[in-house]
Amino acid sequence: MxxxxxxxxxxxxxxxxxxxxxxxxPRDQRIAYGGIGIECSTYSHLRTRMDExxxxxxAELTASARFQFxxxxxxxFLPTLVATAVPGGxxxxxxYDAIRAEFLKRLEALLPLHGLYLPMHGAMFVEGMQDxxxxxxxxxxxxxxxxxxxxxxxxxxxxxxxxxIDTLDMLSAFRTAPHIDREETMLRSTDMLLHxxxxxxxxxxxxxxxxxxxxxxxxxxxxxxxxxxxxxLPALNRQPGILDVSMLVGYVWADEPRSTAAVVITGTAPDxxxxxxxxxxxxxxAARTEFKFGTETCTVDDCVQRAMNAKTQPAILADSGDNxxxxxxxxxxxVLESLLRHKSQDVVFAGITDRxxxxxxxxxxxxxxxxxxxxxTLDPKASRxxxxxxxxxxxxxxxxxxxxxxxxQIQGVTLVLAAYRRPYHDIADFTRFGLHPKSFKIIVVxxxxxxxxxxxxxxxxxxxxxxxxxxxxxVHLPANRYRRPSYPFVANLSFSxxxxxSARNRS
Numbered sequence: 001m002x003x004x005x006x007x008x009x010x011x012x013x014x015x016x017x018x019x020x021x022x023x024x025x026p027r028d029q030r031i032a033y034g035g036i037g038i039e040c041s042t043y044s045h046l047r048t049r050m051d052e053x054x055x056x057x058x059a060e061l062t063a064s065a066r067f068q069f070x071x072x073x074x075x076x077f078l079p080t081l082v083a084t085a086v087p088g089g090x091x092x093x094x095x096y097d098a099i100r101a102e103f104l105k106r107l108e109a110l111l112p113l114h115g116l117y118l119p120m121h122g123a124m125f126v127e128g129m130q131d132x133x134x135x136x137x138x139x140x141x142x143x144x145x146x147x148x149x150x151x152x153x154x155x156x157x158x159x160x161x162x163x164x165i166d167t168l169d170m171l172s173a174f175r176t177a178p179h180i181d182r183e184e185t186m187l188r189s190t191d192m193l194l195h196x197x198x199x200x201x202x203x204x205x206x207x208x209x210x211x212x213x214x215x216x217x218x219x220x221x222x223x224x225x226x227x228x229x230x231x232x233l234p235a236l237n238r239q240p241g242i243l244d245v246s247m248l249v250g251y252v253w254a255d256e257p258r259s260t261a262a263v264v265i266t267g268t269a270p271d272x273x274x275x276x277x278x279x280x281x282x283x284x285x286a287a288r289t290e291f292k293f294g295t296e297t298c299t300v301d302d303c304v305q306r307a308m309n310a311k312t313q314p315a316i317l318a319d320s321g322d323n324x325x326x327x328x329x330x331x332x333x334x335v336l337e338s339l340l341r342h343k344s345q346d347v348v349f350a351g352i353t354d355r356x357x358x359x360x361x362x363x364x365x366x367x368x369x370x371x372x373x374x375x376x377t378l379d380p381k382a383s384r385x386x387x388x389x390x391x392x393x394x395x396x397x398x399x400x401x402x403x404x405x406x407x408x409q410i411q412g413v414t415l416v417l418a419a420y421r422r423p424y425h426d427i428a429d430f431t432r433f434g435l436h437p438k439s440f441k442i443i444v445v446x447x448x449x450x451x452x453x454x455x456x457x458x459x460x461x462x463x464x465x466x467x468x469x470x471x472x473x474x475v476h477l478p479a480n481r482y483r484r485p486s487y488p489f490v491a492n493l494s495f496s497x498x499x500x501x502s503a504r505n506r507s
Contacts, residue, residue, distance in 0.1 A: 029197050031115040032144075033070070034061075034080030034103055036136060039157065040125035041253040041327030043478060044089030044469035045379045047127070050098065051402070052421070055083045057106075067119075069183055073194065080106040082119060086421050087327040089469070093127040100139060107143050115149045115193050116140060119186060122158015122173075123251035130256045130482065134163035141167050146504075149196055153189040155179065157216055157251045161258035165207050166503035170196070170266040173246035175230045177220045178452050192243045192266060203243055203266050205502040206273045208281035210261040211486035211495055212288045213252040215472055217320060217448040217463065223294040225287035229280075236276055241269025247280055253327055253470050255480045274499045281497035288487050294449065295461045297472075303464040304338045307442045314440050316458040318447040321468030323423075328468045329353070330421045330446055333375030333386040335464060339413050339444070340388070346441035350424035351405070351416030353378060358419040361392045361406035368392045372408070374417070382468065390415075394433050407433050414440070425451035448472075 038048065056064055061079040070077040083099050107116070118140070124132040137150065144150075149169045156174040172188040175181055196203055221230045229247065236245045244266040250259055263280045265273040298306060300319075307315035317335065324330035330353040339347055354377050364370045369391050376385040393414070394407035404419045416424065416433065424430065424445055430437045437443050438457055448470075450458055465472050475488055487493050 029075055029114045030078065030110065030112060031075060031117065031193065031197075032078040032080055032107060032110050032113050033067070033117040033119065034082055034107065035118040035120045035152070036083045036099060036103070036124065037119065037121035037155075038085045038091065039087035039121060039123040039155070039251060039327050040090050041088070041469045042090060042125055042255045043253055043471070044327060044329060045381055046089035046329060046469075048085055048088045048091045048095065050092075050095045052088065053083045053085045053095070053099065055081055055099065057081045069187060070190065073190070075194070077117065078110050080110070086324050086423070088324070088329075088421065089327070090125045090127050091132070093129075096126045096132065100136060104139055104143055107140060111144070113144050113148050115151070115197050116144055117190050117193055118150060118152040120152050120154055120158070122154040122160070122248070123254060125254050125256065131161050131163055131258055133158075134161055134167065137164060137167040149193060149202065151189045151193040153186045154246070154248065157249050159250050159254065159256070159258040159260065160207055160209070160248060160262040160264060162500060164258075165205050165264075165500065168205060168502075169504065170203050170205060170243060171246060171264050172244045172266075173248050173264065175221065175233055175246075177216055177222075177226065177249070178449060178455075180452055188244055195243070201268060202504070203268055204270050204273060204505045206265050206270070206277055206499050208263045208277040208497050208499045210263065210281045210284045210497070211484065211493060212261045212284060213250055213259060213474070213486050213489070214261075214291045215252050215448065215470070215474060216249065216326065217472060218291045218293055219249045220294050220449050225290040229283060229287060239272060239276070241272050242267040242276070245276060245280070247284065252474055253477075256482050257484055259483050260486055270501070277499045278497045281499075285495050285497070293463065295463050297463045297465050300335055300338050300464045300466050301342070303462045304335070304342050304344060306460075306462055308342060308344055310441075310460055312459040314438060314443045314457060314459060316443045316445065316450060316454060316461050318445055318450060318461075318463045319466050320448045320463050321466035321471045323446045323448050323468075323470060324353070324421050325423045325425065326448055326470040328446065328470045329378050329382060331375055331378040332383040332466070332468060334383060334466055335444055336374065336410075336413065336415065337386050340386075340411055343412065344442060345412035347413045347444060348430065348435055348437060348440045348442070349413055349415045349444040350430060350435075351418050351446075353418050353421045355402075355419040358404050358406050358417045359401060361408060361417065362395055362401075362404060364392055366392050366395055374415075378421070396433065405433075407435070423447070426453045
């Protein structure tokens with residue numbers, strides 16, 4: 001019997017996996033793993049290039065904490081490469097081509113293969129390409145052949161297309177936002193893969209697109225309707241003939257035809273899969289008008305004033321439009337300008353990407369009073385820089401200029417500057433500078449919904465509807481060329497669920 005990884009309700013309590021409970025699969029099964037993961041906003045003017053990717057290969061990959069779960073299995077997963085980058089703009093075509101070529105070369109060197117696990121994200125956009133994940137899978141399929149089983153794990157905000165369904169054999173997606181079930185999702189994907197190899201099953205993959213697009217900040221699984229929609233999936237996963245039930249929000253900041261919500265079901269019972277997919281797609285559509293922000297939202301200036309007037313602390317203000325974990329640039333100083341204009345005090349702001357300002361701090365040294373131009377270094381068209389005076393308070397010991405970070409004091413604001421794009425969403429992101437976030441009245445981060453570490457200390461939590469590459473005012477995004485009609489962009493859209501199968505099951 002296939003022993004599925006599953007979550008009880010919305011919690012991350014006990015789950016049972018094939019890795020520690022099921023019969024041993026044949027030891028001669030050869031399974032490789034590798035993939036590429038990034039979220040790309042087509043509204044960003046930036047391009048994601050090779051130096052922004054972290055690429056793990058060979059021993060680095062097998063030693064990675066992210067993939068230690070694979071060692072629970074009684075077979076050895078063979079590494080190719082895994083490339084990841086902080087969400088941003090579209091990937092430069094030559095960068096993608098180089099990474100893909102290396103992946104395929106490493107894949108070919110491992111042949112013959114019976115299975116391939118693809119740890120992906122699902123919202124990649126490459127210059128000159130409308131369906132980058134499908135291109136990756138199709139290229140892999142040509143190398144491994146038609147009999148090799150392909151299983152992918154996805155972010156909740158991945159996009160699905162018919163070519164993707166036609167190339168993969170199985171898929172599992174996150175069921176939580178914020179994403180606290182990453183390992184469980186990967187386990188579901190690899191459990192399915194080993195189960196199907198052991199039982200000599202080629203599963204059926206079906207999907208139902210739902211023409212609804214929401215930002216993650218309006219579709220978290222911590223509040224309704226996301227909470228009830230995703231809470232039902234673990235029980236559905238246990239139905240006979242069902243290997244995995246996934247429901248995806250999609251990625252709203254990509255102008256391409258596959259940008260949409262979707263239900264994806266892997267199994268061996270097509271009639272049951274079709275029924276479940278139809279039902280879940282209809283539920284999602286029926287709930288479309290319920291998707292709301294789960295925290296208080298306001299303009300940048302209003303959020304700053306509310307944070308200053310709060311009787312409790314720390315107030316956490318999220319700069320949502322410039323959030324690098326969603327595809328924002330991370331270099332805009334709009335919120336900083338408002339804080340200084342309102343003479344805000346006792347503020348810690350982490351952080352703004354600005355390599356020239358960071359380098360100026362290292363050149364001047366701790367204790368120096370220096371003039372700084374902050375912001376708009378990555379995309380001068382999207383915002384304007386802030387000219388100010390600052391005191392250098394801390395320099396992170398780092399010999400690589402591209403990875404340096406500095407802390408400066410600007411009037412009542414303690415600001416973290418970084419030479420590279422990165423988020424500051426964990427407590428350790430502050431404490432490694434000697435900053436203790438709970439001791440400040442106001443914390444500012446470039447984020448949408450708050451991370452699991454910051455959310456519990458927010459008192460109150462405020463989200464600024466700021467401008468940027470992932471503007472939350474989605475209905476007023478720049479005109480799209482490729483996105484299909486969907487809600488809320490077309491308010492009076494009619495919809496009846498349709499379920500589509502895979503070409504691999506029709507062959």
